[in-house]
Amino acid sequence: MSEDLFELGGHKxxxxxxxxxxxxxxxxxxxxxxxxxxSQIITVALRRVDxxxxxxxxxxxIPKHMQFLPNTSGARTAEEAVRIxxxxxxxxxxxxxxxxxxxxxxxxxPDGYETAKATEILAKEGFIVLPYVNADLYVAxxxxxxxxxxxxxxxxxxxxxxxxxxxxxxxxxxxEIALPIVVDAGIGRPxxxxxxxxxGADACLVNTAIATANNxxxxxxxxxxxxxxxxxxxxxxxxxxxxxASASSPLTGFLSED
Amino acid sequence: xxxxxxxxxxxxxxxxTVLALLNLKQIASETVVVELNKEIIPSDTFDNTMLNDGxxxxxxxxxxxx
Numbered sequence: 001m002s003e004d005l006f007e008l009g010g011h012k013x014x015x016x017x018x019x020x021x022x023x024x025x026x027x028x029x030x031x032x033x034x035x036x037x038x039s040q041i042i043t044v045a046l047r048r049v050d051x052x053x054x055x056x057x058x059x060x061x062i063p064k065h066m067q068f069l070p071n072t073s074g075a076r077t078a079e080e081a082v083r084i085x086x087x088x089x090x091x092x093x094x095x096x097x098x099x100x101x102x103x104x105x106x107x108x109x110p111d112g113y114e115t116a117k118a119t120e121i122l123a124k125e126g127f128i129v130l131p132y133v134n135a136d137l138y139v140a141x142x143x144x145x146x147x148x149x150x151x152x153x154x155x156x157x158x159x160x161x162x163x164x165x166x167x168x169x170x171x172x173x174x175x176e177i178a179l180p181i182v183v184d185a186g187i188g189r190p191x192x193x194x195x196x197x198x199x200g201a202d203a204c205l206v207n208t209a210i211a212t213a214n215n216x217x218x219x220x221x222x223x224x225x226x227x228x229x230x231x232x233x234x235x236x237x238x239x240x241x242x243x244x245a246s247a248s249s250p251l252t253g254f255l256s257e258d
Numbered sequence: 259x260x261x262x263x264x265x266x267x268x269x270x271x272x273x274x275t276v277l278a279l280l281n282l283k284q285i286a287s288e289t290v291v292v293e294l295n296k297e298i299i300p301s302d303t304f305d306n307t308m309l310n311d312g313x314x315x316x317x318x319x320x321x322x323x324x
Contacts, residue, residue: 020323021322021324027322043324049264049318051264059320070320073324083296087291090300158324207324
């Protein structure tokens, strides 16, 4: 099989697993998580510095080879997302941005309309825009028109570890949208990431499931393997499903036959 | 004079630059991005950007996130 590279934002990656940096009990585990997972793309957030205390800098733990992907979490409108994206770029860490526009605090569901507005503005400014959205065909189409580099539908609410609850809607996006589909949020188990990849998703973004595992490094490895397995299963073309049994062994030539 | 730093009223000396304020707060300037009155301040101008009474300053950095 020829090399199966993941093309995103004009770059090519060997890994189809994106990882986050939130919720780790100790950020010093992040380099080992990156290595164990094989991931090459990593997300971070932007926040006010606590002027009253000196806290550790997450940047110290991100391996240099990783593609850096800041998010706009905390933004409630397109305007705020654009502001955060420009601030992130001013840090000199590249022009990739994951758009999150959320004003619902209970389920953290993204606002597709505001997300599309922010995507259009930032894509025109030259950002590689990766928008986090509901698994909605019309929103996804608006993101294509707005110049997104991928569409990132949620599997379940952020941090819920509830898996691929939006499976049938994600399947429609995979079928209809020409951009890479990256399942983002909600994936709690490697089997769920594997299932998304088997369906034909181009990649998965996982944070909470790895960061909150008892052994994040081992879980990162498991996710890396699961995403790879799912991708290879998709590429191999799974056989058809049937309602009735279909013998795997020949139905002739039994010992009891005369 | 009083400026608003990350949403909080902060008293500083007159004639203070952005870089001097960061140094005062023991913040490594290369680890942050700064917005003054909603305009991004390039890091190479921290040392010659003067703060004025009533300014709104935002000092941000990357943190863990998904």
